[in-house]
Amino acid sequence: MRWGVVQFPGSCDERDALHACGLTGEARLIWHEDRDLGQVDAIVVPGGFSYGDYLRAGAIARFSPAMEAVTEFAAAGGPVLGICNGFQVLCEAGLLPGALLRNEELRFICRQVDLIVEGSVGEFGPLSGTKVADSSEGSETLSIPVKHGEGRYWAPDDVLDEIEAKGQVAYRYAPGQNPNGSVRDIAGVRNEAGNVLGLMPHPEHAVDALTGSMDGLRIFEAVAGARA
Amino acid sequence: MSAPAASSPHRELGLTDAEFELICEKLGREPNGVELAMFSLLWSEHCAYKHSRKLLRRLPTEGERVVMGPGENAGAVDIGEGYAVAFKVESHNHPSAVEPFQGAATGVGGILRDIFAIGARPIAILDSLRFGELDSERSRFLLDGAVRGIGHYGNSIGVPTVGGEIYFEAPYEHNCLVNAMCVGLARQDEMVRAAAAGVGNAVVLMGASTGRDGIGGASVLASAELGDGDEAKRPTVQIGDPFEEAKVLECCLELLEKGLLVSLQDLGAAGLTSSAGEMASAGGVGIDIDVAKVPLREVDMEPFEIMVSESQERMLAVVEPAKVDAVLALCEKWQTGAAEIGVVTDSGRIRVLRNGDVVGDMPVEALVDGCPLYDLSPAEPEEWIYDNRATLAGEASTEEALLALLASPSIASKRWAFEQYDSLVGSRTARRRVEGGEAAADDAADAAVLAIPEAGNAIAIAIDGNGRRVACDPYAGTIEAVLECTQNLACAGAEPLGLTNCLNFGNPEKPTPAWQLDRAISGLAEACEALGGPVVGGNVSLYNEGPEGPIYPTPVVGVVGELPDPGVLPGGAFAREGDAIALLGPFKPSLAGSELAKQRGELRMGLPQPDIDAVAAACATVRGAVRAGKLASVHDISDGGLACALAESAIGSGLGCRVDLSPLLERGCSVEEALFGEGSGGFVLSGQRTELELLGALVLGEVGGNAVEIGAGEASVSIAVEDARSAWLSLSV
Numbered sequence: 018m019r020w021g022v023v024q025f026p027g028s029c030d031e032r033d034a035l036h037a038c039g040l041t042g043e044a045r046l047i048w049h050e051d052r053d054l055g056q057v058d059a060i061v062v063p064g065g066f067s068y069g070d071y072l073r074a075g076a077i078a079r080f081s082p083a084m085e086a087v088t089e090f091a092a093a094g095g096p097v098l099g100i101c102n103g104f105q106v107l108c109e110a111g112l113l114p115g116a117l118l119r120n121e122e123l124r125f126i127c128r129q130v131d132l133i134v135e136g137s138v139g140e141f142g143p144l145s146g147t148k149v150a151d152s153s154e155g156s157e158t159l160s161i162p163v164k165h166g167e168g169r170y171w172a173p174d175d176v177l178d179e180i181e182a183k184g185q186v187a188y189r190y191a192p193g194q195n196p197n198g199s200v201r202d203i204a205g206v207r208n209e210a211g212n213v214l215g216l217m218p219h220p221e222h223a224v225d226a227l228t229g230s231m232d233g234l235r236i237f238e239a240v241a242g243a244r245a
Numbered sequence: 246m247s248a249p250a251a252s253s254p255h256r257e258l259g260l261t262d263a264e265f266e267l268i269c270e271k272l273g274r275e276p277n278g279v280e281l282a283m284f285s286l287l288w289s290e291h292c293a294y295k296h297s298r299k300l301l302r303r304l305p306t307e308g309e310r311v312v313m314g315p316g317e318n319a320g321a322v323d324i325g326e327g328y329a330v331a332f333k334v335e336s337h338n339h340p341s342a343v344e345p346f347q348g349a350a351t352g353v354g355g356i357l358r359d360i361f362a363i364g365a366r367p368i369a370i371l372d373s374l375r376f377g378e379l380d381s382e383r384s385r386f387l388l389d390g391a392v393r394g395i396g397h398y399g400n401s402i403g404v405p406t407v408g409g410e411i412y413f414e415a416p417y418e419h420n421c422l423v424n425a426m427c428v429g430l431a432r433q434d435e436m437v438r439a440a441a442a443g444v445g446n447a448v449v450l451m452g453a454s455t456g457r458d459g460i461g462g463a464s465v466l467a468s469a470e471l472g473d474g475d476e477a478k479r480p481t482v483q484i485g486d487p488f489e490e491a492k493v494l495e496c497c498l499e500l501l502e503k504g505l506l507v508s509l510q511d512l513g514a515a516g517l518t519s520s521a522g523e524m525a526s527a528g529g530v531g532i533d534i535d536v537a538k539v540p541l542r543e544v545d546m547e548p549f550e551i552m553v554s555e556s557q558e559r560m561l562a563v564v565e566p567a568k569v570d571a572v573l574a575l576c577e578k579w580q581t582g583a584a585e586i587g588v589v590t591d592s593g594r595i596r597v598l599r600n601g602d603v604v605g606d607m608p609v610e611a612l613v614d615g616c617p618l619y620d621l622s623p624a625e626p627e628e629w630i631y632d633n634r635a636t637l638a639g640e641a642s643t644e645e646a647l648l649a650l651l652a653s654p655s656i657a658s659k660r661w662a663f664e665q666y667d668s669l670v671g672s673r674t675a676r677r678r679v680e681g682g683e684a685a686a687d688d689a690a691d692a693a694v695l696a697i698p699e700a701g702n703a704i705a706i707a708i709d710g711n712g713r714r715v716a717c718d719p720y721a722g723t724i725e726a727v728l729e730c731t732q733n734l735a736c737a738g739a740e741p742l743g744l745t746n747c748l749n750f751g752n753p754e755k756p757t758p759a760w761q762l763d764r765a766i767s768g769l770a771e772a773c774e775a776l777g778g779p780v781v782g783g784n785v786s787l788y789n790e791g792p793e794g795p796i797y798p799t800p801v802v803g804v805v806g807e808l809p810d811p812g813v814l815p816g817g818a819f820a821r822e823g824d825a826i827a828l829l830g831p832f833k834p835s836l837a838g839s840e841l842a843k844q845r846g847e848l849r850m851g852l853p854q855p856d857i858d859a860v861a862a863a864c865a866t867v868r869g870a871v872r873a874g875k876l877a878s879v880h881d882i883s884d885g886g887l888a889c890a891l892a893e894s895a896i897g898s899g900l901g902c903r904v905d906l907s908p909l910l911e912r913g914c915s916v917e918e919a920l921f922g923e924g925s926g927g928f929v930l931s932g933q934r935t936e937l938e939l940l941g942a943l944v945l946g947e948v949g950g951n952a953v954e955i956g957a958g959e960a961s962v963s964i965a966v967e968d969a970r971s972a973w974l975s976l977s978v
Contacts, residue, residue, distance in 0.1 A: 029401075228674055
């Protein structure tokens with residue numbers, strides 16, 4: 018399993034993502050000016066404030082050479098995981114539906130939240146239909162932190178109805194734990210093909226019991242397991 | 246030489262007539278405008294420490310683990326396997342009192358630069374904040390802005406804010422305190438000093454371009470009292486750009502990793518003047534700078550403006566000529582500015598040129614080290630000089646008092662603020678999840694713990710400084726601040742390695758603040774000597790006064806310690822029904838200077854003198870028990886006394902307690918002292934009764950139920966854990 022983690026000037030969580038990916042395979046950074054992704058099996062677009070996020074979160078990063086390559090990689094069916102700022106970038110790039118707006122309370126929020134997995138963790142990207150071992154009954158809950166100022170998921174009602182009908186909602190905040198006012202408690206979405214996933218919570222910060230939780234590792238394992 | 250006229254420029258720049266005469270003597274002539282501007286900044290209190298330097302000589306700075314001590318951009322201690330931990334705390338008080346968002350943000354930016362200037366990657370930020378009481382609109386404005394500013398900078402640059410403290414006291418109403426501490430991790434063989442070296446080497450300015458922001462910040466803002474019309478000082482507040490700093494940070498660390506720099510220094514107060522001056526002074530060399538080569542934001546800037554601008558996100562490096570191209574190329578990769586602006590010389594002088602013409606020429610020694618150092622004229626005040634305002638009725642019941650204390654903004658959970666900070670980035674922050682409790686950050690955690698897998702261990706960090714208690718007795722109060730940090734570290738099983746401090750005081754030219762400063766530094770020296778903890782760096786912020794007088798004297802102490810295994814730490818919250826609860830340590834509770842005395846309006850001079858050796862012994866016992874995994878929970882007794890410590894341990898997990906404080910009464914404590922008295926040396930432990938007794942702890946009760954029930958002779962307190970939690974979580978703006 019070979020992971021590529023895109024690094025923009027202003028990325029913050031790229032080393033954490035590299036570490037999390039490294040728990041399930043090989044991982045290396047991809048510089049934002051590189052048009053060539055090299056030999057990779059999956060891409061992570063990490064959290065942070067790419068290019069300072071001065072215009073609008075993710076709005077500048079989507080034009081980077083590396084993102085052009087990521088867009089082609091995704092179109093060819095390659096798995097792409099966008100975390101926080103990476104989710105914003107993927108929405109700006111049109112790889113995922115919807116947009117991320119400023120948090121309802123207009124403040125940055127860092128907090129551990131419970132996520133309800135729609136389907137199972139294993140239903141990521143090309144894994145559709147594959148279940149991870151211990152998620153056989155009912156919906157599964159993952160404890161993963163959020164940390165963002167612009168994480169309020171939004172899309173027009175008709176788009177929301179459509180993505181719900183197509184099973185594109187990947188994660189919802191558990192009842193009462195929506196930290197930012199996201200519409201329909203949506204924390205993460207997939208593209209229609211299922212190989213591009215974006216979420217505001219940070220699974221790379223939930224791969225070690227010492228730092229709070231190991232639940233995020235499941236998401237990385239699911240991708241690696243499918244590509245192995 | 247004729248006496249300067251009354252309207253002399255040097256007075257407007259904050260220099261005394263005598264200081265101006267001394268400058269003329271050292272130069273052999275009157276300084277020109279460029280030179281006067283540069284001297285006025287480097288001879289300001291902020292840069293020259295002219296009222297504190299003599300006192301600071303009392304502090305111990307040596308220790309076998311010290312890798313870098315005072316005089317460098319930050320201090321550093323050895324943590325094994327070839328790694329060092331660098332740390333420093335610094336103030337940005339006056340800018341924050343004028344414009345809290347940018348003031349606090351650039352305070353964080355500045356302390357980050359100090360850390361990566363020595364080649365350490367910043368891995369944690371802590372903040373120590375002081376505001377007026379929260380019923381004041383101004384205090385809420387300052388708190389909100391400062392918290393957002395800290396979050397804006399720290400979150401954006403990807404360094405976690407892992408801890409800190411906030412106190413609300415009326416004497417900070419006009420002059421809030423914003424102290425930021427940064428901790429970094431470095432490979433010792435990649436660390437770099439600030440001393441310029443190598444005649445003929447290039448001087449390269451990296452990072453942001455230079456503008457007119459922050460001109461005179463060190464002298465106008467940082468070295469004078471605040472007063473009416475401070476809005477007009479807003480242009481002297483710098484504007485921060487964390488994205489620029491993120492690029493400069495990564496660029497500098499890569500330059501050092503590749504061995505491309507001879508030395509490195511950040512640009513802070515007094516901009517290029519202090520950076521170039523200090524680098525030349527430390528290296529015993531001279532530096533020529535051509536201001537025409539400095540990239541500018543505005544084309545028509547004067548040489549003096551370029552030399553004193555405090556534009557943020559800039560670094561100054563000395564580079565061998567053969568490596569300049571490689572340095573510029575790496576700056577290009579990180580999309581950050583870089584320009585060769587000068588050269589290291591053997592002249593021992595700082596020369597400022599514009600397109601080759603000399604526009605300023607001063608001996609480094611006169612500029613950097615020539616400022617006279619002053620003795621203080623301290624005088625102990627005869628009585629309490631600050632206001633006393635009662636907010637809690639004298640006849641309030643013990644339940645009412647406990648709830649009022651828990652809800653007091655200084656004691657209550659600061660979750661409202663800490664949730665605005667990214668505390669996770671970097672994947673080092675240990676977070677305890679309490680069964681049955683919330684999976685949130687541990688609000689009441691005594692110290693922040695960060696894993697250092699590179700060295701196979703972990704560090705714990707604590708920051709503390711209760712200004713109210715220091716005001717009661719600057720000597721004992723400062724010792725208590727050091728002991729509090731030591732106790733916090735013990736709760737995490739950590740042994741102190743080194744200490745940094747930021748001394749926030751009033752006008753040192755007045756007798757009472759002078760006395761406070763003198764006594765506090767003596768207390769700090771005494772505590773550090775007795776504990777064997779060296780002071781590796783720090784900062785002094787004076788002239789913190791408003792129209793009503795000085796702030797509480799506030800020495801903020803930051804301590805970094807080492808622990809072998811962050812995986813075995815107990816939390817601060819009760820963990821198991823039926824566990825015994827015990828008190829450990831030489832705790833002699835007193836209402837003097839306590840939160841209860843404040844709320845009753847009964848503050849006066851005087852604190853009991855702490856027994857440093859006894860507290861150190863208790864810390865060693867707790868540290869050993871924590872490392873051996875013998876404790877289910879541990880929490881140190883601090884603000885609000887034993888009753889608040891018990892309530893906090895219950896709130897964390899939702900498990901109540903039944904405790905009898907009769908043993909304290911038998912030692913001579915009154916009921917109120919036993920419940921709410923404060924002082925150093927006390928720990929609340931829970932665990933197996935036999936284990937606690939083996940430690941020499943005094944068993945007081947057990948964990949259980951859903952209420953905090955405390956008996957003290959005839960008196961008793963009983964409040965539901967839920968009610969305690971509601972009071973404790975009531976803080977928001």
